[in-house]
Amino acid sequence: MSSTPPRTLPTAQPPRATAWLIGALVALALFGNYYVYDSIGPVADLLQSQRGFSDSQVGLLNAIYSLPNVVLILVGGVLVDRFGAARMTLWTALVCLAGAALTAFSPNFSGMATGRLLFGIGAETFSIATLAAIADYFGGRSLAFAMGLALAIGRLGSFGADMSPTWFAAAYAQGWQPPLAIAAGVAATSLLASLAYWWLDRGPRRAGLLPTGAKAEKFVWRDLLHFGRAYWYLLALCVLWYSVILAFRSTYSIKYFQHVHGLDLAAAGQMNSYVFLAAVFATPAFGWLCDRLRRYAPFLAFGALLLPIALAVMALAPWSLWVSTALIGVSFSLVPAVMWPLASRLVAPSRFGTAIGLMWVAQNAGISGANLLAGWLNDQAGASAANPAGYGPMMAFFGTASLLGFACALLLWFTAGRRHHEQEQASRDAA
Numbered sequence: 005m006s007s008t009p010p011r012t013l014p015t016a017q018p019p020r021a022t023a024w025l026i027g028a029l030v031a032l033a034l035f036g037n038y039y040v041y042d043s044i045g046p047v048a049d050l051l052q053s054q055r056g057f058s059d060s061q062v063g064l065l066n067a068i069y070s071l072p073n074v075v076l077i078l079v080g081g082v083l084v085d086r087f088g089a090a091r092m093t094l095w096t097a098l099v100c101l102a103g104a105a106l107t108a109f110s111p112n113f114s115g116m117a118t119g120r121l122l123f124g125i126g127a128e129t130f131s132i133a134t135l136a137a138i139a140d141y142f143g144g145r146s147l148a149f150a151m152g153l154a155l156a157i158g159r160l161g162s163f164g165a166d167m168s169p170t171w172f173a174a175a176y177a178q179g180w181q182p183p184l185a186i187a188a189g190v191a192a193t194s195l196l197a198s199l200a201y202w203w204l205d206r207g208p209r210r211a212g213l214l215p216t217g218a219k220a221e222k223f224v225w226r227d228l229l230h231f232g233r234a235y236w237y238l239l240a241l242c243v244l245w246y247s248v249i250l251a252f253r254s255t256y257s258i259k260y261f262q263h264v265h266g267l268d269l270a271a272a273g274q275m276n277s278y279v280f281l282a283a284v285f286a287t288p289a290f291g292w293l294c295d296r297l298r299r300y301a302p303f304l305a306f307g308a309l310l311l312p313i314a315l316a317v318m319a320l321a322p323w324s325l326w327v328s329t330a331l332i333g334v335s336f337s338l339v340p341a342v343m344w345p346l347a348s349r350l351v352a353p354s355r356f357g358t359a360i361g362l363m364w365v366a367q368n369a370g371i372s373g374a375n376l377l378a379g380w381l382n383d384q385a386g387a388s389a390a391n392p393a394g395y396g397p398m399m400a401f402f403g404t405a406s407l408l409g410f411a412c413a414l415l416l417w418f419t420a421g422r423r424h425h426e427q428e429q430a431s432r433d434a435a
């Protein structure tokens with residue numbers, strides 16, 4: 005298996021207008037992808053009341069997205085390097101559409117789970133391909149800002165999914181299926197945007213205006229030993245923080261708001277959606293700020309700390325949900341804005357692909373494990389509207405995991421927090 009090969013930069017670059025047009029198409033494709041990813045949470049309650057699904061089954065619909073990627077994401081990175089970002093974006097968008105359609109139109113649970121599995125197989129490699137696409141067109145000019153913007157528009161897709169009970173109230177009134185059919189329609193839009201990107205990309209690629217992958221380096225397990233301690237703390241934080249935020253926010257929070265805080269479905273979806281809305285604006289802004297101040301680890305530790313505080317406030321304090329939503333909104337904007345640039349500083353550039361692949365392998369294992377464990381805890385404790393206390397074990401689990409994440413962020417800060425230490429570390433790794 006090979007890591008991301010070093011790129012050969014062309015002497016000329018694609019025109020700025022083309023780059024931004026491609027950036028917009030890629031962002032639109034990401035929007036659709038993130039909408040589908042987050043389409044299960046809003047129908048979780050309907051799936052239980054209308055189809056009799058247990059919490060474990062609902063959790064499995066999201067866990068199964070991550071499960072194949074525990075292995076496949078490394079392969080996905082290699083395929084992106086081999087076939088190029090545009091082709092892989094298009095192919096994986098097609099797989100995602102097939103998965104979304106199967107989820108929406110399957111008559112039984114196994115069909116739906118197979119749809120989510122297929123969607124997961126496509127979606128994570130799709131994510132790598134879109135990052136590579138932005139790197140192709142913005143390498144050396146506004147890369148972080150362009151990536152932040154694309155991620156922000158992806159978050160708008162998550163926001164849209166949470167707002168869907170309000171925007172598509174008539175569809176929700178008909179039951180669980182029409183909202184998932186809408187998600188399949190959004191996946192089709194993502195495919196169209198990917199198709200347009202692939203078509204537009206042919207010109208600059210043929211003209212030699214894009215970076216070309218150099219000969220793939222052999223993946224050697226020993227390479228992992230080159231990553232410093234700070235990288236492993238970052239990986240642990242990535243696993244713990246994303247497991248909590250994605251399992252809770254994308255699977256259980258809407259139902260939790262309904263059952264524990266007495267919100268109706270539309271209000272619960274709206275409350276959840278504000279986290280994503282905050283991220284739309286704040287992610288590029290935080291990225292810009294960290295770049296300017298050239299400090300990463302302290303911001304990361306602060307963002308990681310806000311998550312356990314938010315969960316504690318949500319579960320224990322009699323305060324408005326607005327408080328915890330605002331805290332999670334800042335954490336959800338700050339941590340990703342810092343994590344990916346920091347990762348690129350902790351490892352040598354030639355190891356960056358391997359480093360991200362490994363982080364996402366562990367992250368996917370963590371997210372699926374957290375989804376399954378949270379569903380099991382809820383089922384064991386009989387969590388429901390009639391028994392809101394049954395959500396206690398799940399909240400204790402998420403709280404503990406997020407505290408451990410904060411501990412990793414602190415260790416990372418002590419290891420790599422000194423100004424510019426990250427770059428020194430990268431130089432050592434490269435040596």
Ligand SMILES: C[C@H](NC(=O)[C@@H](N)CCCCN)C(=O)O
Binds near residue numbers: 128340
């Ligand atoms: C960029 C980063 N993406 C990931 O970490 C993915 N492995 C998982 C994304 C799942 C939601 N679409 C992010 O979205 O912050």
